[in-house]
Amino acid sequence: MAENPFADGCAYIDGEYFPIAEARIPIIDTGFTRSDVTYDVVAVWNGKFFRLKDHLNRFERGWNRLRMNPELSIKEMREILFECVRRSALRNAFVEMIVSRGIDEDGSRDPRRFRNRFYAYAIPYVWIAKPEKQEVGIHLVVAQKTIRIPANAVDPTVKNFHWGDLVKGTYEAFDRGAYTVVLPDADGNITEGPGFNVFVYHQGRLRTPATGVLEGITRQTVLDLAEEQGIPVELDRFGADVLEEAKEVFISSTAGGVIPVTTVNNKSVGDGKPGKITALIRKRYWEAHDEDRWTFPVIYPKI
Amino acid sequence: MAENPFADGCAYIDGEYFPIAEARIPIIDTGFTRSDVTYDVVAVWNGKFFRLKDHLNRFERGWNRLRMNPELSIKEMREILFECVRRSALRNAFVEMIVSRGIDEDGSRDPRRFRNRFYAYAIPYVWIAKPEKQEVGIHLVVAQKTIRIPANAVDPTVKNFHWGDLVKGTYEAFDRGAYTVVLPDADGNITEGPGFNVFVYHQGRLRTPATGVLEGITRQTVLDLAEEQGIPVELDRFGADVLEEAKEVFISSTAGGVIPVTTVNNKSVGDGKPGKITALIRKRYWEAHDEDRWTFPVIYPKI
Missing domain, CATH: 3.30.470.10 (Aminotransferase class 4, branched-chain amino acid transferase, N-terminal domain)
Known part of the structure; x- marks a missing residue:
């Protein structure tokens, strides 16, 4: 054939x-x-x-x-x-x-x-980080030389290809020995990275930037799954300090799901291993790909 | 044939x-x-x-x-x-x-x-405004709903296709009955429009935004020609007020040259006709396209 x-x-x-x-x-x-x-x-x-x-x-x-x-x-x-x-x-x-x-x-x-x-x-299927990489977690830096394009210039909730800032930030991440980058806004609030939203588990709550970001469907799925698990969630603003102090950090994307971050700005997150909340959400994320409420099957031709 | x-x-x-x-x-x-x-x-x-x-x-x-x-x-x-x-x-x-x-x-x-x-x-050859349109001049508005992508997000001196802000501003111009748009930065300083730089003749000087813009070759040509004519030039910062008060306004682009602006934010510029300095620079701009210092001929095949 x-x-x-x-x-x-x-x-x-x-x-x-x-x-x-x-x-x-x-x-x-x-x-x-x-x-x-x-x-x-x-x-x-x-x-x-x-x-x-x-x-x-x-x-x-x-x-x-x-x-x-x-x-x-x-x-x-x-x-x-x-x-x-x-x-x-x-x-x-x-x-x-x-x-x-x-x-x-x-x-x-x-x-x-x-x-x-x-x-x-x-x-x-595209992986921002391959599954084996996700087992150990990735190194994320907060860009120091580039801010995210502000929402009053280009609306980030309209998914777009304006990635000049994200690509520049990616090169900065490489220069600093990291895997990928998240960009701050002009006030130093964390926004998003190339193709992903970012979450922290900090002071008993799962937090993600409220504005200046794409309202990711994977982000929404994380919020939905966290609520089902009784984990408090909060959409708000925070800076690099919270990313560095957080007990757990992960990124979310249709291209790879829920991806543990175990190093931020060259410092270990928690004990340097993917955290428990992250692992729970990640497990539930992949299980959900077989649940009727969110899936629709493709009928493939017989070969 | x-x-x-x-x-x-x-x-x-x-x-x-x-x-x-x-x-x-x-x-x-x-x-x-x-x-x-x-x-x-x-x-x-x-x-x-x-x-x-x-x-x-x-x-x-x-x-x-x-x-x-x-x-x-x-x-x-x-x-x-x-x-x-x-x-x-x-x-x-x-x-x-x-x-x-x-x-x-x-x-x-x-x-x-x-x-x-x-x-x-x-x-x-592409014309932002056709020659017959240039004879009467165009209507330019300063965007109120969109700022230019800032230079610390995407460097405007590296000519790029990040036009989401410029296109959004163009629609705002249409909604306000204008022909095209110029975007301010976050502080209200004028930057540039879709494919062009902007100039004012104001208080005896030809002024154009110094930063946050593409360093256009046509912009440079205008500066060169103005100096040759003994017209004082200045690269600086100014807001919508200066655009509205200026005696003359024009835009510059490889796609159309030196294009008179005769209406700004629904108000006439000067007497509402293309100004004398604008006309002089425009004339010199097209003359320069036949001067050896800046041109290089194409040898076309014989047909």
């Missing part, structure tokens, strides 16, 4: 499905040349989408706030996401959906006249 | 030249998915590149600051830009060069391991 050409991933562009390595967008799409775009990422785990409805709702809010008007309905987009996964045959996938302002087809520079475009792709 | 397939524009991608409508980049290029990219735009006017060396120098500084390492030399890039223009046969062109962080070819998420990519294209 011929190998599946979509085995490394499958993308949807302009009504057609492509193997991921051949999937291309116009170089003059303003989703690229102005980063005028919003996106979302949903996971498929063991053949089931996780919290797909929540991701689609956030995605729709995002393009509405950007005053975009894609030509496809949410239902059609949803069907395309399933089709990308089905064609790839991936059981564990990172599924990205994008609405771009698109192209200036009549030569106008007026973004109100552009045809907004929908793109999507499924690729193998 | 067959029509030139590159007549609408010619792009260079991965060693090949494409008609602009077929020019595509990988959807998973982090130049798109993280806007991890720098670019520059140079004009060709009447068959001559304008200040190409200055654009290439700025471009090179940009990717160095982003710690990118494209596989081509500046000389090779320069040759590709000429070839894009030659193939398009355009006498007046907007020529864009891009270095992107590129693709995670081995599945790593570590940007230090990505193969950085060079893209380029030439398309017909």
